[in-house]
Amino acid sequence: MSTAEARLEVLTRINRAKEGAQTPERPPYPRAAAQTREEVLHTFQDRIEDYRAGFVRVAPPGLLEAVRTALGGARRVVVPGGLDAVWLPDGLDVRRDEPFLTHAELDGADAVVTGCAVAVATTGTIILDHGPGQGRRVLTLVPDLHVCIIRADQIVPDVLDGVQAVAAAVRAGRPLTWISGGSATSDIELVRVEGVHGPRRLQVIVVDGPAWRGRG
Amino acid sequence: MSGLHPSRPFPEAAREAVGNPQLRANLRKVTNTIREKRLRAVEELPHWEELRQLGAATKDASLANLSDRLLELEASVVARGGRVHWARDAAEARELVAQIAQAHQVTELIKVKSITSDEIELNAALDAHGIHAIETDLAELIVQLSHDTPSHILVPAIHRNRAEIQALFNRELGDPQHLSDEPAVLAGAARRYLRQKFLTTKMAVSGANFAVAETGTVCVVESEGNGRMCVTLPEVLVSIMGIEKVLQTWEDISVFMEVLPRSSTAERMNPYTSFWSGVTPGDGPQEFHLILLDNGRTDVLADEVGRQTLRCIRCSACLNVCPVYERAGGHAYGSVYPGPIGAILTPQLLNMTDKNANTLPGASSLCGACYDACPVRINIPQVLIYLRGEANDQKGVTLESLAMQGMRYAMSEGWRFEGAVKLARLGQGPLVRNGQITALPGLLGGWTQSRDLSAFPPQSFREWWRTRNAEPGAGSEGGQP
Amino acid sequence: MKIDLFITCLNDALFPQTGQATVALLERLGHEVRFNAAQTCCGQMHLNTGYRTDALSLVRKFVDDFRDAEVIVLPSGSCAAMLRELAPDAAHWEGDEALRDEVRALSGRIFELSEFLVKKLGVTDVGAAYPHRVTYHPTCHAMRSLHVGDAPLQLLRNVRGLTLLELPHADECCGFGGTFSVKNPDVSTAMLADKARHILETGAEACTAGDNSCLMHIGGGLHRLRSGARTVHLAEILASTEAKVWA
Numbered sequence: 007m008s009t010a011e012a013r014l015e016v017l018t019r020i021n022r023a024k025e026g027a028q029t030p031e032r033p034p035y036p037r038a039a040a041q042t043r044e045e046v047l048h049t050f051q052d053r054i055e056d057y058r059a060g061f062v063r064v065a066p067p068g069l070l071e072a073v074r075t076a077l078g079g080a081r082r083v084v085v086p087g088g089l090d091a092v093w094l095p096d097g098l099d100v101r102r103d104e105p106f107l108t109h110a111e112l113d114g115a116d117a118v119v120t121g122c123a124v125a126v127a128t129t130g131t132i133i134l135d136h137g138p139g140q141g142r143r144v145l146t147l148v149p150d151l152h153v154c155i156i157r158a159d160q161i162v163p164d165v166l167d168g169v170q171a172v173a174a175a176v177r178a179g180r181p182l183t184w185i186s187g188g189s190a191t192s193d194i195e196l197v198r199v200e201g202v203h204g205p206r207r208l209q210v211i212v213v214d215g216p217a218w219r220g221r222g
Numbered sequence: 223m224s225g226l227h228p229s230r231p232f233p234e235a236a237r238e239a240v241g242n243p244q245l246r247a248n249l250r251k252v253t254n255t256i257r258e259k260r261l262r263a264v265e266e267l268p269h270w271e272e273l274r275q276l277g278a279a280t281k282d283a284s285l286a287n288l289s290d291r292l293l294e295l296e297a298s299v300v301a302r303g304g305r306v307h308w309a310r311d312a313a314e315a316r317e318l319v320a321q322i323a324q325a326h327q328v329t330e331l332i333k334v335k336s337i338t339s340d341e342i343e344l345n346a347a348l349d350a351h352g353i354h355a356i357e358t359d360l361a362e363l364i365v366q367l368s369h370d371t372p373s374h375i376l377v378p379a380i381h382r383n384r385a386e387i388q389a390l391f392n393r394e395l396g397d398p399q400h401l402s403d404e405p406a407v408l409a410g411a412a413r414r415y416l417r418q419k420f421l422t423t424k425m426a427v428s429g430a431n432f433a434v435a436e437t438g439t440v441c442v443v444e445s446e447g448n449g450r451m452c453v454t455l456p457e458v459l460v461s462i463m464g465i466e467k468v469l470q471t472w473e474d475i476s477v478f479m480e481v482l483p484r485s486s487t488a489e490r491m492n493p494y495t496s497f498w499s500g501v502t503p504g505d506g507p508q509e510f511h512l513i514l515l516d517n518g519r520t521d522v523l524a525d526e527v528g529r530q531t532l533r534c535i536r537c538s539a540c541l542n543v544c545p546v547y548e549r550a551g552g553h554a555y556g557s558v559y560p561g562p563i564g565a566i567l568t569p570q571l572l573n574m575t576d577k578n579a580n581t582l583p584g585a586s587s588l589c590g591a592c593y594d595a596c597p598v599r600i601n602i603p604q605v606l607i608y609l610r611g612e613a614n615d616q617k618g619v620t621l622e623s624l625a626m627q628g629m630r631y632a633m634s635e636g637w638r639f640e641g642a643v644k645l646a647r648l649g650q651g652p653l654v655r656n657g658q659i660t661a662l663p664g665l666l667g668g669w670t671q672s673r674d675l676s677a678f679p680p681q682s683f684r685e686w687w688r689t690r691n692a693e694p695g696a697g698s699e700g701g702q703p
Numbered sequence: 704m705k706i707d708l709f710i711t712c713l714n715d716a717l718f719p720q721t722g723q724a725t726v727a728l729l730e731r732l733g734h735e736v737r738f739n740a741a742q743t744c745c746g747q748m749h750l751n752t753g754y755r756t757d758a759l760s761l762v763r764k765f766v767d768d769f770r771d772a773e774v775i776v777l778p779s780g781s782c783a784a785m786l787r788e789l790a791p792d793a794a795h796w797e798g799d800e801a802l803r804d805e806v807r808a809l810s811g812r813i814f815e816l817s818e819f820l821v822k823k824l825g826v827t828d829v830g831a832a833y834p835h836r837v838t839y840h841p842t843c844h845a846m847r848s849l850h851v852g853d854a855p856l857q858l859l860r861n862v863r864g865l866t867l868l869e870l871p872h873a874d875e876c877c878g879f880g881g882t883f884s885v886k887n888p889d890v891s892t893a894m895l896a897d898k899a900r901h902i903l904e905t906g907a908e909a910c911t912a913g914d915n916s917c918l919m920h921i922g923g924g925l926h927r928l929r930s931g932a933r934t935v936h937l938a939e940i941l942a943s944t945e946a947k948v949w950a
Contacts, residue, residue, distance in 0.1 A: 009318070013308035016465065016516045020289040023524035027286040032279045035477070036269030053490060106504065109421045109455065129483075129491035142505040143454045143496075147447065148421075165491075169476040176437050176472050179302050181498040181506065184479075186491035189447035193361035193377060194384055194405040195248075196255050202360060202409050203416065204447025204494060237889040246893075527796060545876045549893040585887060587880025587894065588751060590847035604792060610753030611796075626749055630757035633712065633743040634764065643716040658926060668888035672895060673923030676717065683710050683719035687738050 053130025057187025060209035076153045076209035080116035086141020117151035126168040134183045135175035152205040158214035225343040228556025228578040232585045236550040259488035278599040281533035291435040291468045298438025302500025304510040312342035334449040335359035336429025340558040358448035367394040373552030375538040426452035430463035439499045459507035466532040481597035485537035518571035527608045533598040540592035562592035566605045580613035647678040707772035712744035718915045724942035724949045747785035752882045780845030783815040821854035834864030838907035842914040868905040879920035895924045
């Protein structure tokens with residue numbers, strides 16, 4: 007068996023099969039009516055709460071307290087390289103993913119705190135492009151609690167806005183993780199169970215205010 | 223049942239399923255629940271119809287230039303450090319996965335739910351090589367532990383209720399505590415069982431929901447996080463995708479991420495979606511293989527009518543709205559692709575040569591609910607009708623085809639039809655009791671299994687019309703039979 | 704208006720009273736009804752069972768018989784859907800583009816009875832009287848192919864003495880499906896069982912619809928169950944008056 011031979015044959019079959027197939031005209035992408043920033047933020051909050059994830063919206067001075075509250079009893083906290091240290095309250099056992107933590111170390115952590123690349127209001131989706139402040143994919147996967155800090159100006163109205171916002175990252179070869187609420191299953195009698203393999207709890211903190219100039 | 227080949231004709235398999243009250247109850251509950259949820263999720267988007275049209279056109283555009291797209295995808299994945307393999311059929315794809323596993327001396331691997339891997343009967347083939355594949359999706363785990371087969375694209379254990387799963391997990395997962403039948407408790411048991419596997423297993427196998435040619439990006443859409451575990455934690459990742467899954471540009475992803483979750487789980491968005499392009503240094507598997515699978519897809523592509531089947535994004539909306547699926551369940555279709563989409567995909571992937579699979583296009587009352595629900599506008603009823611013709615062509619002359627020909631002849635002239643009706647009226651004599659027929663012979667016997675039939679009346683419409691016009695002044699008050 | 708009636712083969716042979724009621728109704732509304740006795744069948748059963756060549760010869764016959772019609776009215780949603788939606792596709796599959804074009808040219812003049820009354824004529828009160836408790840089953844083809852919407856319901860709401868009872872899960876198929884009902888009798892029966900249960904739940908004396916094929920299946924089941932409920936074609940209700948009851 008040769009995959010080169012298979013490749014040639016599959017391509018030949020396709021070229022034979024698609025003879026006469028026309029490339030159809032594509033209709034324009036339908037867009038929703040423009041929304042105010044407040045409407046967008048409100049929709050995002052509604053969706054996150056609908057997923058039964060934690061949501062809080064704070065002005066920059068309230069961030070530390072919000073992170074503390076979101077972490078609850080979690081003490082061993084993992085953070086990605088590039089996460090702004092000012093986001094983290096004192097008194098935590100913080101492990102920075104520099105050098106890379108092992109799977110076992112991650113499994114022993116209570117929580118992870120990250121930023122995000124962009125967030126989509128209509129679907130309540132947080133998109134990580136795993137750039138600075140977001141870390142490797144495994145960081146937001148293994149610990150049981152994910153605290154995600156989102157700047158209000160990172161929240162866009164629709165899926166297409168989100169896709170466009172991370173286009174450059176994808177073209178640069180970066181992986182993406184889309185998160186819409188916590189891990190969940192409906193496999194048993196379609197009863198939704200929150201928390202299966204990924205983080206069982208998601209806490210979203212939206213930071214909003216003119217003085218805010220965080221990074222992430 | 224495994225793979226694509228049904229072991230018996232649909233009507234026979236369905237008869238058994240229809241007679242199973244537990245199965246019927248589970249199916250009714252699940253399909254009705256998700257049907258209503260889906261309607262709400264869809265109504266929320268003001269431009270649903272436009273999104274469906276865009277989704278269909280986006281897939282069609284990719285399919286119209288499929289070889290270019292696949293070559294582009296191959297180049298992009300390779301440029302980002304991945305490897306691309308091509309498989310003409312199931313056997314080649316299975317062999318490729320086994321070879322990769324053997325190259326890494328792997329005896330156990332973890333899997334994300336992938337119907338494509340079920341299509342090629344991967345697990346059994348790996349077993350034969352001494353490699354154990356562990357299903358990590360909760361429903362697939364239930365199915366695997368009970369030595370069963372999936373019955374639904376999205377909810378593979380739809381035919382099992384919580385009591386059955388409770389008994390299974392108490393038996394198979396060896397939990398010291400007796401598990402209750404609470405779904406949360408049962409899911410927790412699966413989490414404990416699988417966590418160590420995720421953290422220590424060296425190789426994973428996944429399918430792919432989409433792949434972007436331009437960027438070499440592969441996508442897995444899921445809910446539980448088992449997919450993220452599988453595509454992130456192991457050192458080696460193999461993704462098997464049907465060649466029809468490729469899209470052209472990154473932006474093409476958007477419309478499908480809008481319509482897929484709402485159509486499948488009836489959510490605004492599924493909890494987790496992973497996208498990756500080749501290998502990312504320091505993050506995730508450092509060895510990535512993408513297997514491009516034909517296995518009959520180019521035959522489907524070659525058919526002008528059947529081609530639209532390849533738009534399918536495996537959302538399962540058509541299953542959930544289908545009245546036949548609701549009664550017969552997934553196993554009756556005898557293929558990894560059940561429901562209305564399976565009824566058109568399975569026989570086509572087998573190039574209309576499998577006798578049992580060719581009964582699948584008949585597994586529909588042609589009510590059209592599937593077409594209305596399909597987010598990429600596959601006209602399933604149209605394809606079903608078309609494929610019934612293709613299946614008949616394979617069979618040649620049968621009792622049925624002769625009967626149909628005879629009827630067509632009788633209907634070729636008005637007077638001839640009138641004569642045939644008169645003959646039938648005479649012939650029905652022995653069958654009629656009190657104006658009803660309660661037992662019909664031969665091909666029509668299925669009718670009177672559960673239904674009576676009113677007998678041919680003494681006068682047909684055309685006979686009445688003639689007498690009415692012959693009697694002056696009869697008008698519309700004329701002769702009620 | 705000069706209306707050509709396409710009675711359909713099933714109504715002609717088994718349910719002539721539906722055709723008679725259709726004639727009575729349309730004449731009462733002041734129209735001239737014509738019946739071309741050369742007509743037979745739209746070919747739906749042949750096409751849906753996978754006999755395209757046979758079906759297309761019947762489509763060809765339909766086109767020849769109705770070429771000059773001003774409007775063609777059918778007391779059947781599924782036959783109307785066959786002629787408007789499927790026949791052109793089937794002609795194309797067989798490479799008969801001339802037939803495809805001809806049947807397409809006719810499709811704007813083909814109407815199912817309720818859509819003809821409500822959408823074409825703009826009539827929702829046909830002056831009918833029918834003092835019975837009735838529930839309405841929207842047949843799949845009328846609903847999903849023809850998009851007749853609530854036209855039949857508008858007509859029924861204006862029938863004197865009629866109590867219209869809402870059918871639960873109305874939009875679910877009854878399980879007829881042409882030869883599906885004999886080739887897959889078990890699934891068809893299971894679907895029928897639910898439809899019959901929903902009909903009986905309403906407490907209606909009769910279930911009505913715009914298609915005698917579905918009604919033959921539903922009615923056959925109701926009769927076998929000795930349920931006491933019966934089926935009646937929409938045309939027969941709409942044709943009924945205080946003076947004359949059609950069904």
